[in-house]
Amino acid sequence: MQDDSTLPRRSTWPVVLVSMPFMDPYRPSIQLGLLKAIAVQHGFPARTYHAYLDFAVRIGVEYYNKLCQHRGTLVGDWLFSLEAFGDAAPDPDADMLDELADSLSYLGTSQETAKEKLIRTRSSDVPAYLDALVRGFSWEDAAVVGFSSTFQQNTASFALARRLKQSDPGIMTVFGGANFDDEMGPELVRTVDCIDAAIIGEGDEAFPRLLRALAAGDRLDQVPGLAHREHDRVTMAAPMPATDQLDDLPAPDYDEYFQHAEELGVLPPVGHREVWLPIETARGCWWGAKHHCTFCGLNGTTMRFRSKSPERVLDELAGQAKRYRSFRFEAVDNILDMAYFKKLFPVLVENETGYEIFYEVKANLSRDQLRLLAQAGVTHLQPGIESLSSHVLGLMRKGVRAIQNVNLLRWALYYGIQVEWNLLWGFPGETERDYADQTAVIPHLRHLPPPVNSARIWLERFSPIFTAQETFRIHRRVPERSYHYVYPATVDLERVAYFFDYEIDGGLPDATYAELRCAVDDWSHAWLDGRRPLLKYWSAPHFVQIYDERRPGREGSYTLEDTLADLYLACSNQPTTAVAVRRSLDLDLPPEGIQEVFEEFQRLGLMFLDEQYVLALAVPAVTGR
Amino acid sequence: MSETSNVPFDRADVNGLTDQLSRFASHLTPEEWRLLLAILYAASSHFDEVSVTLPEAGKGKKPPEGLTVRQLREELRNAYKPGKTPPPGNNFQVTPPAVSPGHKKGG
Numbered sequence: 238m239q240d241d242s243t244l245p246r247r248s249t250w251p252v253v254l255v256s257m258p259f260m261d262p263y264r265p266s267i268q269l270g271l272l273k274a275i276a277v278q279h280g281f282p283a284r285t286y287h288a289y290l291d292f293a294v295r296i297g298v299e300y301y302n303k304l305c306q307h308r309g310t311l312v313g314d315w316l317f318s319l320e321a322f323g324d325a326a327p328d329p330d331a332d333m334l335d336e337l338a339d340s341l342s343y344l345g346t347s348q349e350t351a352k353e354k355l356i357r358t359r360s361s362d363v364p365a366y367l368d369a370l371v372r373g374f375s376w377e378d379a380a381v382v383g384f385s386s387t388f389q390q391n392t393a394s395f396a397l398a399r400r401l402k403q404s405d406p407g408i409m410t411v412f413g414g415a416n417f418d419d420e421m422g423p424e425l426v427r428t429v430d431c432i433d434a435a436i437i438g439e440g441d442e443a444f445p446r447l448l449r450a451l452a453a454g455d456r457l458d459q460v461p462g463l464a465h466r467e468h469d470r471v472t473m474a475a476p477m478p479a480t481d482q483l484d485d486l487p488a489p490d491y492d493e494y495f496q497h498a499e500e501l502g503v504l505p506p507v508g509h510r511e512v513w514l515p516i517e518t519a520r521g522c523w524w525g526a527k528h529h530c531t532f533c534g535l536n537g538t539t540m541r542f543r544s545k546s547p548e549r550v551l552d553e554l555a556g557q558a559k560r561y562r563s564f565r566f567e568a569v570d571n572i573l574d575m576a577y578f579k580k581l582f583p584v585l586v587e588n589e590t591g592y593e594i595f596y597e598v599k600a601n602l603s604r605d606q607l608r609l610l611a612q613a614g615v616t617h618l619q620p621g622i623e624s625l626s627s628h629v630l631g632l633m634r635k636g637v638r639a640i641q642n643v644n645l646l647r648w649a650l651y652y653g654i655q656v657e658w659n660l661l662w663g664f665p666g667e668t669e670r671d672y673a674d675q676t677a678v679i680p681h682l683r684h685l686p687p688p689v690n691s692a693r694i695w696l697e698r699f700s701p702i703f704t705a706q707e708t709f710r711i712h713r714r715v716p717e718r719s720y721h722y723v724y725p726a727t728v729d730l731e732r733v734a735y736f737f738d739y740e741i742d743g744g745l746p747d748a749t750y751a752e753l754r755c756a757v758d759d760w761s762h763a764w765l766d767g768r769r770p771l772l773k774y775w776s777a778p779h780f781v782q783i784y785d786e787r788r789p790g791r792e793g794s795y796t797l798e799d800t801l802a803d804l805y806l807a808c809s810n811q812p813t814t815a816v817a818v819r820r821s822l823d824l825d826l827p828p829e830g831i832q833e834v835f836e837e838f839q840r841l842g843l844m845f846l847d848e849q850y851v852l853a854l855a856v857p858a859v860t861g862r
Numbered sequence: 863m864s865e866t867s868n869v870p871f872d873r874a875d876v877n878g879l880t881d882q883l884s885r886f887a888s889h890l891t892p893e894e895w896r897l898l899l900a901i902l903y904a905a906s907s908h909f910d911e912v913s914v915t916l917p918e919a920g921k922g923k924k925p926p927e928g929l930t931v932r933q934l935r936e937e938l939r940n941a942y943k944p945g946k947t948p949p950p951g952n953n954f955q956v957t958p959p960a961v962s963p964g965h966k967k968g969g
Contacts, residue, residue: 535965571965597965619965784947792946800929801938830931837935841942 246452247280253379255286257386257393259305259313262293262503267515267569268385268414270489272444278487279445281452284379285493288370288397294501295369296362300354303344304389309695309736310340311719313389316359318723320367320396321429325725331356333722340719363396371400381409381451383444386416388735391425392723398431409433411447413440416735418537419699423464424732427471428725434465438476439520439539441486483520483545488553491561513567513595514557519544522571524599528634530621531664531709534697534735535571544574547581554592567595572621578606582613590614597621600658601637604648604810611652620645622658622688625678626671627847632664634701640812640847643854646685651856656686660757662750663693665702665709665741672745672753679756681842681854683770683787687760693747696737703737710742772843773858774805781805783843783855795843800824804834808844809853818851 254273256266269285276283293301304313315333319326334341334352341351376382382401384394398410413436417425422437434457436443443462450460457465462476480486491514498504504512523542525533545553558564573596585592592614600620602610610618622642624630630637642658649656662672696702702709716734724730763770771786781802783795797805807818815831818824824831835851838844845852 786946791944793942793944794947795938795941796943797938797941801934801941804934826931826934830934833931834934834938837938841938 244280247448248282250380250448250452251282251284251378252276252381252383252448253284253286253374253376254383254385255288255394255397257384257390257397258289258292258301258317259389259393260287260289261305262290262298262301262498263511264513264515264567265489265491265494266385267489267517268387270491270494270515271486271517272383272385272440273493274487274490275441275445276448277490279448281445281448285490286374287494287497289393290494290497290501290503291370292362292366292393294503295366296358298503300344307343308388309717310337311389311717311723312337312341312355314392314723315719316355316363317392317396319359320363321392321399322395322725323399325727327725328722331359333719336722337719367396367400370397371404376401376405376408379408381411381448383411383413386412386414388416390414391416395429395431402431409451411436411444413437413444415537417464420732421698421735423471423473424729426464426466428728434463437462437464437473439479441480442477479520479539479541479543481543483517483543484549486517488556489515489517491557495561508562510561510563511565512561512563513565514561514563515569516550516553516557516566517545517569518550518577519568519570519572519574523574524572524636528636529701530635531633531701532661532694532697534699534703537699542572542574544570544576547577547584550577550581551584551588554590558592564591565593565595568597571597573598578609582609582615585613593617595619599637600635600645601641602645602648604644607645607648607652607654611654615654617655617657618649619657620649622646623661625660625675625682626667629662629664629667629671632666633661638812638847638850640845640850640852643682643685643845644812644852646682647852647854647856650685651860653860657689658686660688660691660753661694662691662753663741663744665711665744667745669745669749672749676753676756678845679753679760680787681845683760683763684772684854684856687764688757691754691757693750696739698735698737706739710744711739712742713740714738772855774809774853774855775858776802776806779803784858785842785855787842795841800826801834804831805838805843805853805855808835808851809855809857812847812850812852814849814851816849 254269254276256269260266266285266287269287273283273285293305304316307313315328319329331352334355338348338352341348341355344351344354346354382398384390384398386394394412401408402410410431410433412422412425412432412434417435417437419437422435426432426435434447436447440462443460447457447460447463449455450457457463458467458472458474461474464471464473466472495504495510495512499506504510519542521540521542522536524530525536525540526542529540554566557566586609593616594614595617596610596615597619598621600622602620620642621635621637622645623633623635625639625642627638627640630639630642646656646658694702696711696714702711703714706712706714714737716730717736717738720730720734724733768786770788771784774781774783776782779799779802781795781797783797783805784792785795786792803822804818807813807821815828815835819826819828819831826834835844835846838853839846843854845854
């Protein structure tokens with residue numbers, strides 16, 4: 238709000254913020270919502286256009302969602318590449334669909350049908366959609382059009398920007414978002430004509446500075462973090478430090494998303510809404526700042542952890558719920574602020590609010606913490622589980638053991654928290670034994686929620702495996718093959734790509750993971766059936782009854798009395814050791830003997846052992862305690 | 863050995879010695895204690911019956927009298943009975959989502 242001299246002129250710099258395909262149609266864009274609120278706060282008229290909704294409706298939401306949820310191969314970007322780059326587009330004959338036919342199975346049809354449908358979408362739906370966007374929105378009122386781009390939003394954004402510039406060369410197009418972080422942004426500014434400027438890094442302060450500079454008629458090279466072309470070369474001022482005071486940011490404005498989604502029939506206009514409202518309570522990753530997980534590229538250049546105060550989060554939750562009649566919140570944070578266990582979640586419990594909240598968390602949460610989360614309305618978690626092998630977890634610097642991962646799955650299940658987690662492989666240094674062991678233990682875990690995704694890791698820009706490829710014995714690192722079918726030859730893909738293909742010296746072949754993949758498929762299918770696998774226990778002092786229904790046809794019960802019951806219950810709350818159990822129960826048995834009993838429990842599939850650590854696998858049958 | 867081989871003893875001597883040794887039982891594992899008693903009794907050809915009982919040594923909880931790791935493992939193996947129970951009325955299992963929120967990982 239500094240430099241009040243431009244205030245009178247700001248109303249003459251109307252801004253339109255656009256989010257193009259591919260974004261989830263059932264969620265507003267937090268990028269647009271936040272930047273609009275910031276622009277308005279600074280006196281600039283701003284509108285948002287969630288244009289991905291129009292495309293979802295045009296091609297069908299189900300088909301759109303499949304394209305939207307896919308990562309890796311750039312099918313979404315390919316669909317818009319002809320419109321984005323015109324004659325310079327590299328694949329007018331749709332060769333990519335033959336080359337990558339094996340990557341299209343997620344569309345749920347035969348390869349031939351998928352190919353025909355994609356070609357039709359590209360040649361017919363995409364141009365008609367862009368025409369309709371240009372015709373159907375009052376662009377003439379816009380001086381600046383801002384595009385937020387993450388994952389596969391680049392070419393759709395370029396395609397619209399290109400048409401807008403063709404119809405009105407005076408419109409200024411500004412890009413930003415994760416796809417423009419670091420060297421990606423300047424390279425796109427250099428090679429894509431319809432981009433006038435791009436904000437590199439966080440835009441909370443740089444974007445209003447750009448608008449003020451435009452309103453004041455100042456030179457743009459004074460705007461921090463702004464890359465723009467000047468005399469055929471790209472100039473860029475140093476970015477500002479990442480925003481520290483998240484409490485100072487306004488709450489995102491989603492008004493136009495809901496209005497547009499209801500106009501298009503994507504959302505019903507009455508009653509409360511089931512939409513997950515994006516909310517940002519923190520940025521960066523406190524774990525990654527200390528021990529960056531080797532495969533993770535999510536935080537780009539802004540790993541430093543910052544969070545909103547609990548009071549601010551409470552206010553924002555209440556305000557947004559009331560404003561949008563939705564009580565579901567998706568925290569877009571990469572990791573939960575552990576301080577919230579003291580000052581946020583207890584207040585949510587005390588207030589008896591009716592929210593449903595999603596968070597991504599580190600997987601080492603205790604039973605008490607999960608209970609508190611559940612009571613506070615955290616109904617969905619994405620824990621960073623990633624593996625059931627402590628050796629592999631060590632290789633990825635995850636900071637948890639496999640047994641902690643299993644414990645989280647147990648207590649999340651017990652407290653009714655829905656968990657979505659990934660099982661990943663392909664880490665430098667892993668062994669065949671790591672995967673044979675995981676395959677062997679999965680039958681014991683069938684009563685716990687299976688992974689929603691199991692696959693080889695991607696090589697992502699910004700991840701340690703990317704930045705220190707020699708340390709991780711990565712060679713032949715090249716941009717993922719579909720980039721060549723999307724971007725013109727003038728674009729340096731090494732500078733633009735986020736996903737890369739690679740080889741690891743001494744890496745394991747895909748066949749190594751085949752049995753694990755089968756075991757996971759079997760586990761997932763068991764959860765899709767009407768009656769899911771069970772392993773639960775009832776307990777009284779010195780007495781435990783376990784009911785095992787993990788395998789159809791092999792149902793049965795275990796009755797444990799006295800010492801056996803005490804041993805089992807001592808290992809239920811959290812991972813422990815034979816030495817600790819001996820001490821807590823004051824047993825006369827030696828630790829080695831107790832360990833032997835634990836191993837017997839393990840053989841029966843009733844306990845999970847992880848080197849010296851041990852954990853009961855059954856979950857209490859009586860809920861909510 | 864020649865001096866000790868002729869030392870006379872009877873059941874009362876063995877019981878007395880067992881009582882004395884029971885003071886140190888808390889320093890031994892159940893298996894060690896069992897072994898020690900078995901040696902004592904086996905060494906006496908005067909006794910037909912070799913029975914082993916664990917002393918009331920140590921403090922706090924401990925396994926029931928005579929219980930060993932081997933017995934615990936055996937007990938555990940025998941703890942199983944096959945059979946299916948009716949479906950529970952309030953199954954707390956949760957449903958995986960159709961579309962997961964959060965950042966996707968892995969390809």
